[in-house]
Amino acid sequence: MSAPDLPHSAPAAQGVDALGVHAFLDALEAAPDIEPHSLMIMRHGRLVAAGWWAPYTAGRRHLLYSLSKSFTATAAALAEAEGLLDFDAQVASYFPEFEADITDPRSRAMLVRHVASMASGHRRDTVDEAFGRNVSEPVRQFLLLPPDADPGTVFAYNQPATYTLAAIVQRVTGQPLTAYLRPRLLDPLGIGEVAWLSDRTGRELGFSGLHATTDAIARFGQLYLRDGLWEGERLLPEGWAARAAHPRTPTAGLMGDVNRQDWDRGYGYQFWTSRHGYRGDGAFGQFCLVLPEHDVVIAATSATERMQEYLNLAWKHLLPAFGPEPLTGREAADAELRERLGRLALPPAPGRPEPFGRERDWAGAVFTSSDGAGPLRSAGLTRDADGWTLTLTGERDRPDRPDRLDLRIAGEGWTVAEEPVPAAVSGGWSDGGTLAGDVVFLETPHRLALTCSRAKGTLTAHWRTSPLHPGPLTALRAPRGSV
Template identity: 75%
Template structure:
């Protein structure tokens, strides 16, 4: 289906000062540890500013990581409204075949509302242990891990909570999350492609793995901002947004000393409370910020491990840009902002053309991992450089028996679609060193590859380390088997 575009408005017409948006963009692009990929700002129901840093584009689905959780909770709300789920029922009641195996009283006392609010009673992350305990049925593996505390008394950000909620939805509906959400949420919102990672059980995992465009995140945020009503039609059950967006369990101190400020405000139903409003968020800077006090939504994707720093920049620069009424006489400022947003781009990786007279040395050169194994990507076993005709060079990565070929140039990003969407740039630091960056365009991830002609070895390191899959070919939306 073709999505109807979000209604547009000039920033000033909706009380947004373009200078504040410029200040935010300046701060983002100056932050050494933040790589912005997309930004959408909505105010009073209208899209007032949006941009994508090339080679990222508006139409591509992005790996949302834990922002997926907010979509899972929305599916659970819809299933509750249809009488398929009871948030006050024991989790075990949806898996009666585990009845004889689950004997711990705390495990048996976990309710649906506990897993929806990260309050199963476990004191830490159990995802690896749950999968190891029962790879064929991770819900059973999770329930076989006795909580250290009574359910509902302690917060722990624990993936099997959301996985279990997602498994319940898929069990009671007989559908995948995306199939269930498509007619009830995604199509009414006008969300295009949405693809969710599955595990070995065949389930969509719920706690992560959803790939959708930034536009889908903006539309979900706007739906929540408007109390579950979309264009005059109620999509979410009345009262759900209030339930999802209030703290059910305190989180103060739960995330450690780092990243305290916006992770200390409490947790709702798969939404975090913030210093301002509430949010869904995902690893490395995938955000859906819902700001009822400003009647605004901010949807963004990025690559950063400093998510608190990103939020600090939003609070410092964007919030003051939200004014109580229209700002007359700002047409020139709005136009300048629009032009800037259309030009956004990540700088290509540094590097020059092949040094004079050295093209023959590099053409068809083969490189193996420095030290025998690539520490950051052990499945990456070989790099080839081919070319030699002017600036027409190709980098070939052999990873888990698959091969990724991509052209590269020193002055721009070269985009390839097969075998997966990627962009490459880079060049020669000197006669014996080639440095190339590979950006995996449906994820937040960038791989820095450096080849040494002297010893015919390469090194590769991640800017942000992927959390799903082992091979490079897994760094794409799950349209088919990898």
């Protein structure tokens, strides 16, 4: 059974100037280093703007990267409320099988609230050490890494800290995060099914890997904006939203970029304090912005390494659009915005659906990677009555585990395939000797650009944003079989 839609409203009725939203859309689409995928804006509990840039669509789940952390903290809050978890307990107490090995006094002093606030005492991200090739238990390895300072005194954006928090929740509840959250949070919110990547231990990662729709992000943000109340029902402990959003560890100047103003305001329980409100966010521009002072939630997905620029544009164009009173005489402007949001699309790569000159020069052609180190090993072209198929072979292709995608070349626009991974391709022949295109992996932020040279028989390919979870091309999708 599908969830009921969020309550809708015309922007003007909620004091939102459609021209400001237009200005934000203009700025996003003009920014060369930002590729927007979706946007939802809620004001006073009403959805006033929502759009997806084709080939991304409303019903498709999207990899949220570190926005996953905010859901993990929410699971920890629920476990605390049920008496299963204590934020002031020692982390090691939840893993008695490792206690004898943990001799460093700082490691033993590490509390749950320290890992929940990125204050384990380490001054670096220990992810490579905790998840090394020969590591069978990341929690044990993390706890064996002596902190550089007393826990609670320094900040480091440290993935194993959140992983350990997630491991505690899964241990004390006896369930994966998705299963634990489903009846307590996801179903009551109308989110329903989500998917979360698991590691070699079978645990859901916690620090990353959650796949959910933009609608799910918006509902999650609205729940926090309302201090855990949803349609009159309390889903989160009273006061938890303020606890989670309160900056517990200073972060100024610690993220390595003087231009990251919204990362310099402190860190709470898996939420960042922003110049305006607070937020959960994930790599490449996955955002849940909660703005209590404006009674606004902004949910967005995108592909960008310029996340501060994205926030700068939001503050510049959207904040002035949130007025104190309803606006009158704005029906035409609201209708124009609604029409624009309904036709958003990413520009497809250019190209013809048929080659220049003789088809037989291309039919059956095989192209091999020109550098031997890219994401693709080879590409091949075949022709049938319905047109051309481009077969991509990933660099992780094995006889017992094929890593291949078959994509139809259709010329203008995007052509979507659902298997073996949801992907969309655009492009075609740009001249007599070159076939070029883009492949968008629709359940992730990632786009692959490729070029095949007929004269050289070579293939070049590169990511516009490189996936952070290693794996084959066929793994660039939400895991199936989640709850």
